[in-house]
Amino acid sequence: MDYASKTCAPCQPGTPPMDAAAVDAALGTLGGWEAREARTRIYRQYRFKDFAEAMRFVNALAEVAEAEGHHPDFAVHWNTVDVTLWTHKAGGLTENDFIVAAKLDRLPAAAAARR
Template sequence: MTNETALAQQACEACQVGAPQVSEQELPELLAQIPDWVPEVRDGVMMLERVYTFKNYKLAWAFANKVSELAEQEFHHPAILLEWGKVTVTWWTHAIRGLHRNDFICAAKTDQQLDD
């Protein structure tokens, strides 16, 4: 089982205002488990982002729908930008204005949607 697979096997926990953000020590360890994801800071909020490319709009759309279903299952919702042949997925935890372990779990689960 790869690190990414292990992360994807974990469950999201309910996250409230005041929940701990991922620490500076945890960040590189968690990022190593999802190597295709990039940390981005927007308006002072750290987020995880990955761009997926596809042969056409229909395949990108189908993937975006899978990510939407995942978001509903986990009750954790990313930003999803659907374009021709491309889907950009951005995870962060709104309640804590930053990254929580849930975001890394959901990023790993997003990657698994490519295999389905």
């Protein structure tokens, strides 16, 4: 499935999280992401040449998150950005998490090209 071509749908309280099999299948469409916390979160670390490039990625990440209405947790280090996604209202992972992950995966190459 091409998650990057999809758009996040608003979640309502009570939205069920994906089960483990669905999480594993969705992870198979992404590269570099791993399931964490009993498959209730997905995580990826992005590496850059320096802090400025990492911050360009964070700014692009913020634009994606706002456009999708789905906001990851992230931590910025000198040349890395750690990203964790999950759907709070569902208490686990939903399709929205994989949509945002797929869209973020398109950003590092774009950020690096702006050097």
